[in-house]
Amino acid sequence: MTRRRKRRERKPSVSIIGAGSVGTAFAAALYARGYRVMSVISSNLESAKRLGRGVRARIVSDDLSDLAAESEIIFITTPDEAIKNVASKLAEREDLEFTSMIFLHTSGSLGSEALSSLQEKGGHVLSLHPIQLFPRTEPPKVLAARLRGIYFSIEGDPTAMLVARKIIRDVGGKVLMIRPDLKPLYHVACVLASNYFVALLGLLEEVHAKLGLRQKDFMEVFENLLKSTIEAVKVSSPLDALTGPIERGDVDTIKLHLAELRRALPDMVPFYTVMGMETIRLAAKKGTLTPQKTAHLIDAISSHIQRQVPSELLSLLPEHRN
Secondary structure (H helix, E strand, O other), X not given: OOHHHHOOOOOOEEEEEOOOHHHHHHHHHHHHOOOEEEEEEOOOHHHHHHHHXXXXXXXXXXXXXXXXXXXXXXEEOOOHHHHHHHHHHHHOOOOOOHHHOEEEEOOOOOOHHHHHHHHOOOOEEEEEEEOOOOOOOOOHHHHHHOOOOOEEEEEEOHHHHHHHHHHHHHOOOEEEEOOHHHHHHHHHHHHHHXXXXXXXXXXXXXXXXXXXXXXXXXXXXXXXXXXXXXXXXXXXXXXXXXXXXXXXXXXXXXXXXXXXXXXXXXXXXXXXXXXXXXXXXXXXXXXXXXXXXXXXXXXXXXOOOOOOOOHHHHOOOHHHOO
16 A cells, blocks of 8 residues: 555645534544534633633634634534524634635524625535434543434535535534425424424323323333334334224224323323314224224314413413412
8 A cells, every 4th residue: 555545635724613522523523533623612711711621722712703714624612593694703702714614504494695704705504404303411532422323414515514524424424405495395304203202202201290100210111112103113114013992993992092091280281182184084094994993083183173272371471470
């Protein structure tokens, strides 16, 4: 092997704006793969210092004007509501060579147009969203490892997209192309897969407690059922994996469920009815329900449909506080 081949490919220099769990994951992963981290900027200076030490950043600051001008790739890993403001402030910098820089954000719901102020200056812009959960309590190496093997949705100008593919390859990920106009719908999918799934588990935990069982044991009790359900969907489809009383057309069981929820957990009735209707729709597609059974199930559930705010949330609103 020649010396030229032995030489490592020169990696671009990067800066991170936002030292939360996502910014930490990218900084740690790219640093481990030979990228130079020029600066870490965060509104929380302690977080910036902590991350900066781990990746040997030359500049660590809570001031955006301190961002290293020689950075080639700028990661904006701030909360969504701050992205456009950060981009606007960067666009005011007179010392940046915009035409030779890649600016990217990691929002799931926003497209690259959120960085339009930088694009107007000649910068190459990109949205790059990792389809993964990044718990705040995990250390940098563990967060970095979460990037391996996952999909990243990307969208942006051609030059930035080419760089995105290299970044994803370097961290061991896979590319998912998403049209800019479909980013909000794509983010709905991510929220359903993660946030709403967590909310569902929260409801499960609540029902488990009502059974008089120890709260901390609820995952141990239902883990195998959850895992086997996901596995069934993986090897077939949600349609084929569907089982249960609605799929069987068991109207009496559904009526029993709703009556019991009204008695024991009335705030859960809206969720059960919405999900019940969606399950009927899926079962109808599957073809296991006769038209008569479908009608009986719809009647049983629709009579309980509530469009109300749960009492626990009402208590948080100013007009409902004592």
